Structure formats: C-alpha cells, structure tokens
Ligand SMILES: CC(=O)SCCNC(=O)CCNC(=O)[C@H](O)C(C)(C)COP(=O)(O)OP(=O)(O)OC[C@H]1O[C@@H](n2cnc3c(N)ncnc32)[C@H](O)[C@@H]1OP(=O)(O)O
C-alpha cells in the first residue's frame with residue numbers, strides 16, 4: 463500500500479497507513495471534526511461503559527431488570543417523535559451488508575429494497591482498510607460515482623432509483639485504535655459517524671435525502687441521550703438544521719427493552735424509530751443473565767422468534783413505537799438462498815416467508831433481509847399486509863407485556879448437534895473475521911458478529927451452568943469442548959482441503975475461542991479481544 467502523511471491537526475495521530483485514496487477521507491478538516499467529537503464526548507462514553515459494568519454487577523447479584531421508576535412520567539405522558547422525512551416513511555424492505563464491500567454496496571443499492579443499511583458493525587470486520595474503504599464506498603455511492611469490476615470482468619454500476627442509504631457506525635464499546643486524539647484511541651462509533659456525516663451531509667441534503675443512521679447495541683436511554691447530544695453538536699458545528707439527522711435505534715440488548723419509550727424520547731428530534739435486532743438480543747440475554755440459574759437457553763436453533771420472550775419483546779417494541787408515531791422495523795431471518803439444491807432452497811425461502819409474515823401481521827413497518835434474492839420475498843409479504851407506506855396506525859393496544867415476560871427463558875434441550883454447531887460457527891466465523899471478512903454464509907445461514915457471539919456465549923454458559931448438560935446426560939465441560947474443537951477443525955480441514963486450511967488462521971482462532979470460553983470472566987464482546995488480533 464502506497465502511503466503518504468497528510469498534515470494532521472494538533473493532537474491527532476493516525477497510526478494506520480494512509481494511501482492517496484484514504485487521504486481523501488482523512489483530510490485535516492475531517493480529522494479535526496472527529497477529534498472535536500472525541501474531545502467533547504469520549505469521557506461520557508467511558509462513563510456509560512462503566513455504568514454497563516455496574517448494572518452487570520447488580521444482575522450478577524440476582525437482581526432482575528424492570529421498567530424504570532424514575533422515567534415513569536415519560537412512559538405515561540403523550541408525546542411523539544418528530545415527523546419522518548418523506549424517504550423514510552416507507553421502509554418495507556431494508557437490505558443490509560458490509561459498507562466495506564464495494565460490489566455488495568452497489569448490489570444492495572440496486573436490489574429494489576427501499577433502504578440499504580451499510581454496516582460498520584456486525585457485518586464488518588473493522589480492519590483499518592475495511593473502515594476507510596467503507597467511507598470511500600459511502601462517499602462514492604452518495605455522489606452516484608461508484609463502480610466496480612469483478613475478477614471475472616463483470617461490471618457493476620449504480621442504477622436509477624437506488625435504495626435510501628443508512629449507515630450503522632460501530633457500537634459504543636469499540637475504539638478505533640488507528641486514530642488517537644490527545645493520546646487516546648477515538649471511540650469507533652464517533653469516528654464512523656463523524657467521517658460519514660462530515661463528508662456526505664450536504665450532498666445527501668441536495669439529493670433530497672439526509673444523514674440517516676442505525677445505532678447498535680445501546681443498553682440504556684442514557685446512551686441514546688449521548689447519541690442525541692452528538693447529533694445536536696455535529697449539526698451545529700456544520701451549520702446543518704437541527705433535527706436533520708435521523709436515527710433508528712436497534713433494540714438488541716435485553717436492558718434496552720426495558721427503556722424503549724425513554725430511548726425514543728431522548729432521540730425524539732432525531733428518531734426514525736426502533737428495530738428489533740434479534741441476534742444481538744439473544745446474545746445480550748445470555749450475557750446479562752449469565753449468572754441467573756434459571757435463564758439457561760437451549761440450542762440456538764430452538765431460540766426462535768416465536769418463543770415467548772422474543773415474542774414479548776418484538777410486540778412491545780411495535781406497541782411502544784406506534785404510540786409515539788415511530789416505525790418499528792423487523793429483524794433478519796438467518797436463511798439465505800441455497801444454491802444448487804432447489805428443495806433446500808424452497809424450504810429456506812418458506813422459512814423467511816413465515817418470519818416476514820409474522821412480522822407484518824404483528825405490525826412491523828418493514829423488515830431486514832440479508833441477500834438481494836430475499837428482497838422480493840419480503841416485499842411480497844409486506845405488500846400483502848401493509849397496503850400503506852407503513853402501519854404506524856396499528857396501535858396494538860391489545861398487547862400487554864410485563865417486565866417478567868421479557869425475561870422468561872424458554873424450555874428446550876441442549877444437544878450434541880447444537881454444541882457442535884456453536885463451535886463450528888464460531889470457528890468459521892471468527893477465522894473469517896480475522897481475515898477481514900465480517901459476514902459469512904455458513905451451512906446456508908447468514909452469520910455475523912452477533913450470531914457468533916451467541917455461539918461462543920452459549921458454550922461459555924453451558925460449561926459453567928449446572929444444567930449445561932447434553933440430552934444424553936453428558937455435562938458440557940472444557941474437556942468436551944476442547945475435544946469437539948479438534949474434531950470440528952478436522953472436519954473443516956476436510957471440507958476446505960489441507961492447503962486452503964493451512965493458509966487460514968484456524969489455529970489462532972481455536973486458541974482465541976478457547977480463551978473466550980475457558981476464562982471465568984465473561985468477555986463483554988468477542989470483537990474486543992479480536993480487535994487486538996486484527
Ligand atoms: C445480526 C445482524 O446484524 S444482520 C445485519 C448484518 N449482516 C449482514 O448485513 C449480512 C448481509 N449478507 C451478506 O453479507 C451476504 O449475503 C452473505 C455473506 C451472508 C452471503 O454472501 P455471498 O456468499 O456473496 O452470497 P451469494 O454468493 O449468494 O451472492 C450472490 C450475489 O448476491 C450479492 N449479495 C449477497 N448478499 C448481499 C447483500 N447483503 N447485499 C448486496 N449484495 C449481496 C453477492 O455480492 C453476489 O453478487 P454477484 O452475483 O454480483 O457476484
């Protein structure tokens with residue numbers, strides 16, 4: 463990589479290589495802007511991460527979360543979010559994919575989906591190259607100046623009427639280690655948000671759209687307040703009208719589910735509703751209740767959207783949003799098309815259809831898909847059940863969800879196949895992530911950071927929980943997991959062939975996976991220790 467050193471603003475240090483193209487993103491003015499965000503907000507970010515640990519301590523001591531007494535008035539009173547911009551009123555199908563993959567960005571924008579969420583979070587491995595390439599892709603897509611030629615010579619160009627663009631910056635827990643401000647790594651979410659906002663807002667507004675975001679992994683309304691303050695400050699700095707930014711918050715942590723009204727309230731000037739991020743939600747349930755004896759989840763495949771606690775959460779999200787005139791978007795079915803097997807493909811498509819049908823009937827105002835082939839599948843369902851732009855008028859006053867309903871673990875079994883699936887998915891996904899690939903098809907399912915988190919968290923919990931036993935009575939132990947890791951690695955080697963296998967990073971991944979599952983302290987996110995290895 464050819465690098466050059468542009469002048470950096472005082473106090474800002476860029477440790478990653480800066481090519482001529484990267485320098486177009488990492489301009490002195492853009493770096494000054496993100497440094498301002500960092501100086502103003504990173505201490506608050508740090509305090510909020512501390513607060514997460516504080517809450518975890520209470521949960522470990524046996525407390526259960528509840529709706530907050532101090533914000534009861536917000537839940538009781540009548541208020542609404544600000545009206546939605548015209549291009550965010552109909553979001554019946556939203557496709558997602560890593561911002562860093564230029565071909566996928568073009569395919570997603572051309573997919574016929576209403577919205578494309580370009581991801582710097584779950585679907586992205588945050589290498590320096592992916593992070594800055596993602597910003598370049600966004601800049602070029604917004605200026606309708608993006609193309610790509612595949613290794614097979616296939617040309618990719620943007621068609622007319624592309625999807626509306628939304629960007630998901632990284633969560634509060636991550637830093638961008640390649641950029642330091644006054645000696646401290648910049649919070650990755652501020653970096654991703656700040657660069658995108660700085661470079662693109664004026665062009666987006668000229669095109670009749672706006673700077674739209676998805677906010678991942680929030681755990682409380684205080685974290686929403688921080689984002690809201692970041693938005694207000696960023697708008698003021700660039701002289702953009704207040705309320706121009708619109709953000710959809712993913713309700714994908716168990717604790718955020720108890721604060722949905724409050725999250726909407728904090729962001730009401732900037733809100734574009736909520737989304738039910740089911741995979742991180744399951745992960746968060748395991749993580750936060752890991753020491754509660756009666757919250758042991760069965761095999762991942764048995765924790766479906768129809769188990770009571772998942773149903774409680776999504777229906778409450780819809781009711782909460784619609785009361786505040788906000789949209790509530792559904793989540794991602796894991797199935798993707800199965801190539802060369804029409805029967806298996808038909809089954810997968812039927813599973814996606816059933817998932818979308820339940821979401822549309824419940825009252826979601828749109829949904830996520832992982833693959834362009836699923837756009838027409840999801841659209842057909844939403845067209846059938848949602849004749850208008852959205853169904854915010856469906857108030858769901860019939861829905862009653864208690865604090866206890868949100869945490870009721872389903873019954874089910876832990877099987878050898880389930881344990882093996884967790885180990886296999888974690889090994890394959892984490893190895894790809896180390897190579898800079900953040901979303902992967904594994905056994906015809908979409909896997910990303912959130913789904914891999916479920917896998918490694920379940921193994922951690924099953925080893926420690928007295929009822930972490932396979933159906934046949936065997937206790938899940940470190941020794942059993944070690945044995946299965948070896949066996950699953952052997953299968954992967956057989957599938958991939960010895961040469962491809964040896965070129966991968968499987969040995970290191972196995973060590974990393976065993977470190978995560980064997981250490982008594984549960985790692986908050988696998989991507990934190992992963993980032994040190996990138
Ligand atoms: C828990 C959550 O956070 S969910 C949200 C985050 N996760 C994601 O965004 C995952 C999105 N999906 C993907 O990344 C991909 O679909 C994968 C990795 C699962 C599978 O991708 P592939 O192996 O390339 O699938 P496949 O070979 O079937 O792709 C066929 C074509 O569709 C394109 N495609 C596949 N998925 C997408 C997508 N999400 N967006 C745009 N294009 C896509 C491929 O680029 C390929 O294009 P081509 O025919 O021009 O070469």
Ligand SMILES: O=CC(=O)O
Pocket residue numbers: 584712714738739740741742743793794912
């Ligand atoms: O981000 C989405 C999820 O399901 O996790």
Ligand SMILES: [Mg+2]
Pocket residue numbers: 584678679712714739741742912
């Ligand atoms: Mg997620």
